[in-house]
Amino acid sequence: MDFNVKRLAADAGTFLSRAVQFTEEKLGQAEKTELDAHLENLLAKAECTRHWTEKIMKQTEILLQPNPNVRIEEFLYEKLEKKAPTRMNNNEQLGEYMIDSGNEFGPGTAYGNALTKCGETQKQIGIAEREFIQSSAINFLTPFRNFLEGDFKTISKERKLLQNKRLDLDAAKTRLKKARAAEARAAAEQEVRIAQSEFDRQGEITRLLLEGIGSTHAHHLRCLNDFVEAQTTYYAQCYQYMVDLQKQLGSFPTTLTSNNNQNSSSSAQSTSDPSIPVSSSLPTPASSIVTSGFSELRASCGTRKARVLYDYDAADSSELSLLADEVITVYSVPGMDTDWLMGERGSQKGRVPITYLELLN
Numbered sequence: 001m002d003f004n005v006k007r008l009a010a011d012a013g014t015f016l017s018r019a020v021q022f023t024e025e026k027l028g029q030a031e032k033t034e035l036d037a038h039l040e041n042l043l044a045k046a047e048c049t050r051h052w053t054e055k056i057m058k059q060t061e062i063l064l065q066p067n068p069n070v071r072i073e074e075f076l077y078e079k080l081e082k083k084a085p086t087r088m089n090n091n092e093q094l095g096e097y098m099i100d101s102g103n104e105f106g107p108g109t110a111y112g113n114a115l116t117k118c119g120e121t122q123k124q125i126g127i128a129e130r131e132f133i134q135s136s137a138i139n140f141l142t143p144f145r146n147f148l149e150g151d152f153k154t155i156s157k158e159r160k161l162l163q164n165k166r167l168d169l170d171a172a173k174t175r176l177k178k179a180r181a182a183e184a185r186a187a188a189e190q191e192v193r194i195a196q197s198e199f200d201r202q203g204e205i206t207r208l209l210l211e212g213i214g215s216t217h218a219h220h221l222r223c224l225n226d227f228v229e230a231q232t233t234y235y236a237q238c239y240q241y242m243v244d245l246q247k248q249l250g251s252f253p254t255t256l257t258s259n260n261n262q263n264s265s266s267s268a269q270s271t272s273d274p275s276i277p278v279s280s281s282l283p284t285p286a287s288s289i290v291t292s293g294f295s296e297l298r299a300s301c302g303t304r305k306a307r308v309l310y311d312y313d314a315a316d317s318s319e320l321s322l323l324a325d326e327v328i329t330v331y332s333v334p335g336m337d338t339d340w341l342m343g344e345r346g347s348q349k350g351r352v353p354i355t356y357l358e359l360l361n
Contacts, residue, residue, distance in 0.1 A: 018167040021174065030174055033166050039203060042210035043159065049213055050152050053220070057144040060227075064133045064141075092126030095119040114249055121245040125238050132234035139226035147216055151209075158206045165202045169195040250339075250355055293359040297341070298332040306330045306343075306357040320350030330357065 024030035035043075065071050077084040088096065098119030105112035172195040176188035297304050305327055312322040320343045322328070329344040330352065336342070343352035 014168070017171045018164060021167045021171040024174075025170070031170065033170050033173075033199070035166075035203070039207055039210070042207060042213070046152070046155055046210050046213050049216065050148065053144050053148060053152075057141060057148070060136070060141060060144075064136055089126050089129055091122045091129055095122030095124075095126060098122060117245060117248050121241050124241050128234055128237040128241070132230050135230040136227055139230065140223050143219060143223045147220070151212070151216060155206075155209050158202070158209055162199075162202045162206045165195070165199040169199045171195075294341075294354055297330070297359065298338070301332060301334075303329050303331040305360040306341075307360055308356055309358055310356050312353065312356050314350060318351055320345065320348060320352050322352060322356055327360065328352070330359075 021030060025032045061071060065074070074084050096119065098115045100119075102112040102115030102117075102119060105115065107113055107116055169192070172188065172192045176185065176192050179185040179188045293304075306329075308322045308324055308326050308328065310322075311324050314321040320328075322343070326345070330341040331344075333342050336351070339354055340351045341354055341357070342349060
């Protein structure tokens with residue numbers, strides 16, 4: 001018990017000595033040992049790394065999970081070391097609603113069938129999103145969090161020890177200056193030598209840890225590449241799912257016989273028309289005339305004027321980008337897919353999808 005009391009008294013004395021030294025430095029009444037420029041640069045680099053790692057990590061968490069309540073819930077489950085309940089994401093929920101509504105309207109109807117197919121695609125996108133979030137959390141967020149909660153905490157701890165050793169050294173130097181008696185001066189000089197040795201040793205430990213920040217940057221660069229790869233895969237999957245869905249919707253009949261009570265002849269004509277997407281405005285009997293117009297154009301090998309119905313961005317250099325309501329010249333080329341025509345606008349030409357065109361008389 002006596003030893004503990006003495007140690008407690010010694011620790012209290014050291015703390016008081018550091019507090020006095022720190023206060024006098026702030027008031028300009030005591031000298032301060034400056035760290036060497038290299039160590040100062042390493043400390044600044046480490047602090048900069050911590051600052052931006054925190055910001056990037058937090059914003060990535062928001063990107064992956066925009067709902068703050070869900071983020072808090074996931075954080076609590078993580079701290080309690082329990083598995084968070086599995087719930088559908090927004091795309092999966094939308095897909096469920098679309099499929100249910102498609103079944104309600106009737107899968108035999110064009111609208112019900114379209115809703116079902118859209119719902120299935122939304123669920124596929126939801127699954128892809130879930131995989132993207134999981135991959136990003138493991139390969140990107142976890143290494144960033146490990147750095148902040150592991151390596152940087154160790155750096156901060158050693159940096160604080162270095163600060164304390166510096167205060168001890170400067171306090172010893174102050175006592176040496178104030179010493180008058182030879183015996184007191186000898187004791188103060190010994191104290192300064194010990195404090196200087198401990199300060200130098202702690203400075204070397206801190207420097208070695210800080211120089212590891214370069215390796216941290218290299219590791220985070222690999223994590224960043226993994227994140228970009230996961231994003232690329234996710235967006236490519238989503239794009240392919242939507243392209244496939246667009247093709248499926250484009251093959252639907254444009255005249256909804258069951259919904260519009262049209263005669264069987266118009267229904268037969270619309271069933272063979274793959275050119276106008278379901279998302280366009282309500283069809284009119286003239287849609288069959290448009291289809292026959294494209295067939296006549298391909299058969300005649302002539303040219304026609306066509307009005308663009310929707311904006312279209314060319315996928316590659318062989319295609320022509322379109323603006324809604326502009327008028328272009330179109331014609332067919334032997335061997336071309338029936339869903340495409342060649343379009344010309346001035347000196348520009350390229351393939352254009354017929355689903356975006358309306359032939360003019």
